[in-house]
Amino acid sequence: MAAIVQAQANQILTATLAIGGSNTVGATSPVKVKLTTTAPSNVTAGTELSATGYTAGGTAITFATASGGSTSGPTGSAISWTNSGGTAWTGIVGLEIWDTAGTPIRWWYGTWSGQPIVIAAGNTFSVSTSAITVTAT
């Protein structure tokens, strides 16, 4: 059974999500969340959403202090993108957490609950505070 010592799990979360700012090892702060239209995997990035109103490259996100092998983000306020184009975003499937190194590194991936998510023209895709949970145990 896969398992990890809780204290080390917290260290991994802190490093790979740049919790609390920059780290000497791990992810380069800030990290960003990207939306994808295909499901990412552990070896292959998803296809990033390309649409009017979405910021290519993603949006900076911060995560709370890791505790119990888990953390959540965004902290502070929601992250959102509004479909300002004339056609629907037909399928938001996944998300990825990338850092902002000179050559950005993809650290985490997953899919949204209830995906694929359709965002009609004029509507907003929002990630509320703590809506993304990251667990390492």
Add this chain to the structure above:
Amino acid sequence: MSEQPEGDQPVTTDNGDGTQTVHATAVLQAAAATGNEEENG
């Protein structure tokens, strides 16, 4: 790291101006404790 259950739908709210906001959630799990991993060796 795991995918989400398909039945867990995001919440949609009306903005009062004819538009809506979809509130998405996700769980990224590094390791699933299934107890079925293959042993190396």
